[in-house]
Structures are given as C-alpha cells and as structure tokens.
Amino acid sequence: MDRFYLRCTRCHTKRKFELTGRCACGGTLLVHYDLEQVAHTLSRDALNSRIASMWRYRELLPLASYESIVTLGEGWTPLIRLPRLERRLDLSEVHVKREEQNPTGSFKARGFSSTISMLHEYGITRVAVPSNGNAASAMAAYAARAGMEAYVIVPRDCPGIIMEECRRYGASTFQVNGLIHDAGAIIEQGKAEQGWFHAGTMKEPGRVEGKKTMGLEVAEQLDWKLPDVIIYPTGGGSGIVGLWKAFRELGELGWLADRRLPRLVSVQEAGCAPLVSALRDGGSVRPVPEPVTSSPTGLRVPNPPDGDLIASILRESEGTAVEVTTVEIARAQRQFGFEGLSSSSESAATLAALLQLRESGWIAAGESVVLFHTSHADKYLNWKPSPAPPVVSSYAELRQWL
C-alpha cells in the first residue's frame, strides 16, 4: 500500500495520488496517509532530534522521495505567549503563532514548499497562481529555488511591495482588472496553451498539506495538549482544512492528550465574509455579491473554492466565524504593536475577533487561545513600484505579454 493516497471529501472515493485537488463529483480531494506505515519512523520521541522546519514531519507530507524537497527554511515558527493580554482578558493562555517569520514573510511559504516540492518530483516546470499577494510572492520564491518559471496574477490594489518582491524572484507578474477569482479564471483559460500548472487554492493537494504543518507544530509546541480555541484569518480557507487535518491525523496516531478538536474560528472582514453569513444563516456558502468593498488583503476571497468544506469543519469543531471591521482591525494592530508585534490586517483581525468573542462570552474565562499571525505589516504599506506590472482584463490581453 502506498504511504499516501487521495480521498474525496464529498463522495469519499479513494484514488491513487495525483496532481489534482478536484474530484469529478465537485468535492475536494485531500491526501490520506497509511498512519501505521508513518508510525514506523515518525514518533513524538523521534521528533526531538528532527530539523527545526516543517519537514520534521516529512512522513506526513505527500512526497515519494525526500530528495524532492524544495526548502528555503520554512516552518517551526515561534509560538509566543502574551501574558499582559491573558491577565486583561482573564484567559489561561493566549499564544501567537508567528507565521511572518517564514521565508517570504508569511504562512504561504509552507503551502508552496510542499506544492513546489511535489511539482518538482513530477517534473513540472511552469506554474501559475492567482493570489491576493502573499501566495504570489511565496510561489515566486519557491519556483525560483526549484528552477521553475512562475506566473503570478494579483488584483490591481495588491500592495506594491509584494508585486516588487514577486519580480525580484524572477516571476512574470501581472495585475488583473478584478478580484482573485478573476485572476484564477484567466489562468484556467490560458493553462493549456501556456503549459501552466495551476497552483491556486485547492486546485492541487499539496498546499493544504503544507499548511497542515501549522497545526502539527502548535500541537507539538504545546506538548500535545491542544488549546480550547484557535482563531485563524480566513480567505480561501485551506489553512482551516490544514489545521483540522493536522489534529485528526495526530488523534489517529494517538499522540494527543485529548482528541477533542479545538473550536476553530474563522475571522473575515466585514464586506467579504461568506463564511460568517453561512454559519449565521445555515446552509451553503454563497459568493459575496459584487461590488466587494472590503480591503485588499488575503481575507478578500468572495467565492472560496470549497466554502462548504470550511463551513462543515467549523461546525464539526463547534467553532464559529466572526466578522471584524477595518476600525477594529486598526485598533488591534495598535494593540499588537504595543506587545512588540508588527501585524498585517489579517494577523490583527485575529485579535479583534478574540476581543469580540471574549466580550460576548463565547470564549469563557480561563480558556486557552492560539491566534495565527500570518504576516507582518511591512508588506502592506501603500507603495507602488515604478513601472507597475501590466494590467490585464482577460487572457486575450495577457497573451500579448507572453
């Protein structure tokens, strides 16, 4: 039996591992592992002498050969406590997972270390991704490291520093007249002609696996005792799937003190909060109608690729979804600043959500909480490169640049 294979979240069909994240039934294909085989070499004790990187969990990542690993030094980021906030909010523990200390300054490094490693194993040489920014620069860096050609398409209001970073890694960089799903549609249209592998959220099975290592690390860093609540900034939502998968796999391996899932909380920004609507109203996740007015950050994903999967995970964990305003985010950025943390909007949104949930009593006195600090603020300052990358509205227009 192979160490890993795919299974559909909707029709539950199992299939041999391949480079796709979509099932014919419309469901998402996730990687499953033969955990007995994994446990032959991976144990809690074995981890003590492993590298301080997400690749310490290599048996739980979908590579046939570890020779294929494309690494820039990602993962095993610090988990730090905020004692002043604990006292103020009467919580037993508040931890921040500092994902901005990854290569390329964001949590996106994990997903692309695993995906680009996987594509490298399969001999792929041209990759494209639609992104709000951080995924674009992460993919550009890992593609450069692997010697692949990278194409990235971001919205026009993407922070200039991020676009400049993509170009520094040698990626062909474009702005779309539209939002992230419009960029995705252009890549879908052009991929056959250009020979692009489309590495968008949940288009392939590697990104979720890379993000899963965030959950594995939180568990290990907390000595295998999960917190009561995890608050995660949610756009496409593959991070939520990753955390859920991590805790399931650790539970099945028998490593957790208590197999109960932490209550998972998605935080979104008011104006683009499809998960918040679905959890409040019940039923399916519906696309946010245009015009979408929220800020140009990683939270702005009006039509997540498999919103229902995210919603089902939040419900299963007895979690919730919370929307926060730009004012609440700005206030949380100041509060994080006074703790010595430079926070992007997405990162600060987790603190804004914590304040709401503690105020309402949804998080009770004495509970323990982990906040995900996904990137630092520097990338988001309103700086425009000169000349800016080309702006396109369609694949036909983009084609003229290729």
Next chain:
Amino acid sequence: MDRFYLRCTRCHTKRKFELTGRCACGGTLLVHYDLEQVAHTLSRDALNSRIASMWRYRELLPLASYESIVTLGEGWTPLIRLPRLERRLDLSEVHVKREEQNPTGSFKARGFSSTISMLHEYGITRVAVPSNGNAASAMAAYAARAGMEAYVIVPRDCPGIIMEECRRYGASTFQVNGLIHDAGAIIEQGKAEQGWFHAGTMKEPGRVEGKKTMGLEVAEQLDWKLPDVIIYPTGGGSGIVGLWKAFRELGELGWLADRRLPRLVSVQEAGCAPLVSALRDGGSVRPVPEPVTSSPTGLRVPNPPDGDLIASILRESEGTAVEVTTVEIARAQRQFGFEGLSSSSESAATLAALLQLRESGWIAAGESVVLFHTSHADKYLNWKPSPAPPVVSSYAELRQWL
C-alpha cells in the same frame, strides 16, 4: 565565582558585571564566562532538547535569572545551502544564514533580546538608541514587549517603512539631520536629563552577546565543523565581535572539531569602508571624512565605536575586509532573487564580496563559505510615512518634543 564578568579588550582588567561596555582606558568591555560552571548544564547533547531560539544557549548569555528573558521568538534561524552557486563557483559548500526570519525582520532582534532582557533584570525603564534603522525597530519591539519606553533616532534618509515600524511599536521616533554618530551624540547629551539608558553599539555588553548566538548556531547547524570563510556585512561591527567570541567560547568548551577560526570577512560599501582602508593600509581604523556618500543602509557607519577591535579580529582570523559598489550590490540582489531570496543591500553585499574573493582566488576552489543574510529587502523600499517623524539637529531641538 560569578558565572559571568567583564574584561577589557585593551587593558585586560577584569571586573564584576555591570551595565557598561566602555572601560576607563578606552577599550571595550566584553562578557567572559566561567566555562566550567557553564558546562555543568550546557553540553552538545543537552542542546538536542532545547528550544529553537537563541535562548537555547542561555548559560552563555549574561542574565542572572532566566525569569528576566524578554523574547519575541528570536534566533535558531535557517541555514540553507545554495547548490547552484556552489557548482558555479566550484566551492564545496555555500550556506546562507537567514537572519531576516527573526522578529522585526533582521539580525538586530538577537542583540536587543539579550540587551532588553539584561536591562529588564536591572529595572531600567527608558532606553534610547541611535540607528540606521534595523536596530531602531528591533529595540522598539523588545522595549514594547518589556513595557519600557523607547526613544529611537535615525538619519533622515532612513527607509520610511522602518520608521513607521518603530512608531507601530510605540517608540518615540526622531530623524536626525546627520548620520548615526550624530544621533548617538544627541542621546549622549540628553541621557542624564531624560533618564535614558543609551543602548548604542558597544555602549553596553549585551548586544555583542546576543549577536554571538549567530556564531553558536552556525557551529551547531554545521555539526561543530566551522566553515573556511564567513562573510559578514559590517557597520558598527559588533556582529564580527560576536562571531569571534562564539568560536572562542566553543573552542574552550572543547566542542569544535578544529579550533582554528574561520577567516572572517567584513564587507562594506564603497564610500564608507573604514575597515577596508585600515586592513589595506595597516594601522588604526580612522573615521571616514565627510561628506559620506554611500547608501543609507546599516553599512553606513563612518566612525565605528571600536574599529580597532574589529580590525584586530579580522587580522587574527587571517580574514579581510572587502568593499563593494552599489552596482555590484544590485547585481547580487538579482542573483539572490533568482535563488528565492529577497535581499537587503547589506545581505546582497555578502554575495558581491564572495564573487570578488573567488575571482581573485582569495577564496580557493573547494572551500566552504557562510554568508550572513541580515535582513530582507522589503524594509528598504523608498516609502515615506505621512507625517514623517520630527527632524532634529541637536538635543536642544529634540528637547522641545519630549
């Protein structure tokens, strides 16, 4: 006997540990340890189960109580290999130490984690630092974390993103009409009246100790076999002192396969290269005459606090100092970009120096090299905050803002 004490690099007088880095004779006071006492609890084996942070080496840092540690998750940064560059330059190993993955995005986090911890232990509540940028934001973050008031003064051409970052951490932030030593003079003048602790380079013994952990980590990450050459971007030079101290202490502990020092190379930018002049001409390090025309980066320190100490270390290690031009730096930034690394000028300067030294044969075929990547490029984009921090020419002017 205390675990640690001070000794002057010039007159060699020993004295009890205190918060000063300057000896009456004009020499620099460095921390020395009772290594027998250290070895009771710290061993190579003991490190296997220590935290992935610079505080894994806590016995080799000058705190009386580990309760005093002020941490934001600094150190134990990745050391990654560049196989394409190894092949191209016919070198056995080229590693990059990714210091930009520290909190606040630079190696300066280490020095301020140790110094602010030490000041915290002594009950200091107001700190000030002159800086070209990265030290300012690092001090601002650690001071915030410790609940201290921070005052930072940077040159007017300091990147706006860094000034903005300082303010986000709540630091009182000023620009000086002049260079880093002018900022230092203002702090010297105001420190009695304002009750500031002056945390400038080599004003106190903690920063060098924090930076020393870079050397401890390189040794441990290379399994206690030091490289032939280390290239380090040098402004004030406390990093060079830190590396040298690290290797001396590890040698005395008996942990190194070979006690010979790596050849230490300081890289500086043409136009502000006092160490290069001193090593070429022999004799003392002399201040660079005004006007200083090099770029506004951490390399621009025309009058290092103890240049002769740095020069003597470079000579002792059979190392050298190299100057590189802005054009060479820009070319190296592009080359690092294609390896997936986003490099500040200082970081890219190390690659520019490697190319020069390999070309000249000073670094021979088959040798191993470590480059220090001290910060990422994002901080240096030419962005100005609005309104910019106040500009001052003297303490009298600054005083009006306090």
